[in-house]
Amino acid sequence: MKDGGWHFHVTGGWGMNPDWWNPEAWLQVLQDRWLVVVVAVAAILLVLKLVKTVLKWVLVIAIAAGVLTYGGYSVSDLTATLKREAITVMAGEAGEARYRLRDDGTFEVTGPNLKLTGVPNAGEVEVTYRGIPLGTWKLEGAIREFVERARSSAQ
Numbered sequence: 667m668k669d670g671g672w673h674f675h676v677t678g679g680w681g682m683n684p685d686w687w688n689p690e691a692w693l694q695v696l697q698d699r700w701l702v703v704v705v706a707v708a709a710i711l712l713v714l715k716l717v718k719t720v721l722k723w724v725l726v727i728a729i730a731a732g733v734l735t736y737g738g739y740s741v742s743d744l745t746a747t748l749k750r751e752a753i754t755v756m757a758g759e760a761g762e763a764r765y766r767l768r769d770d771g772t773f774e775v776t777g778p779n780l781k782l783t784g785v786p787n788a789g790e791v792e793v794t795y796r797g798i799p800l801g802t803w804k805l806e807g808a809i810r811e812f813v814e815r816a817r818s819s820a821q
Contacts, residue, residue: 690798694744706733745800752795755779756812763816775816782813 696703706729713725759777766774775782775791784791784805791809793800803809 702733706730748795748798749800752780752793752800753808755795756808760812760815761819763812763819765813765816765820773813773817775813777816780812782809784813 709729710726713722713729717725755777759780763775763777763780766776768774772783772785779796781794782791783794789805790802791805791813793803793809805813
C-alpha cells in the first residue's frame with residue numbers, strides 16, 4: 667500500500683510498514699490533526715454511551731478506521747518529508763559537521779541537527795535527524811559529500 671499501512675508481503679503473510687512504528691511521526695500527526703482526533707474520540711465515547719448492542723463496536727471500529735484512513739496524510743508521508751528535510755539540511759550544515767572515528771572501527775558524523783554513523787567503505791550509513799532515526803541510507807550524492815566534507819575538515 668502506498669500509505670504505509672497493512673500490506674501483504676510477496677513472501678507471504680501480512681505485515682506492518684516499519685514507518686508506522688515511529689513515535690515521533692505519530693506525535694506530528696496528532697499535533698497537525700488534533701481536531702480530527704478530538705472529534706473521533708468524542709464520537710467513540712458517545713457511541714459507547716448511547717448504543718448498547720454489537721453495533722456499537724462496529725461503529726467504533728468504523729470511526730477509528732476512518733481517522734486512520736482519512737486523517738489527511740500517512741506516517742510514511744511524514745517520514746518521506748523528514749528524509750527530504752535531512753538531505754537539505756546536510757548541505758547547510760556540512761561546514762559545521764564533525765567527523766569522528768570510534769574505537770570500534772565505525773565513524774560518526776555529527777552536525778547541529780544530524781548524526782550519521784557507519785562502517786568505513788560499507789556504502790551505507792544510519793541517519794538520525796533531530797533525534798529521529800530515519801534508517802539506513804546508501805552513501806551517495808549529498809550524503810557522501812556531507813561525510814567527505816566533515817572528514818576533510820577533521821584532518
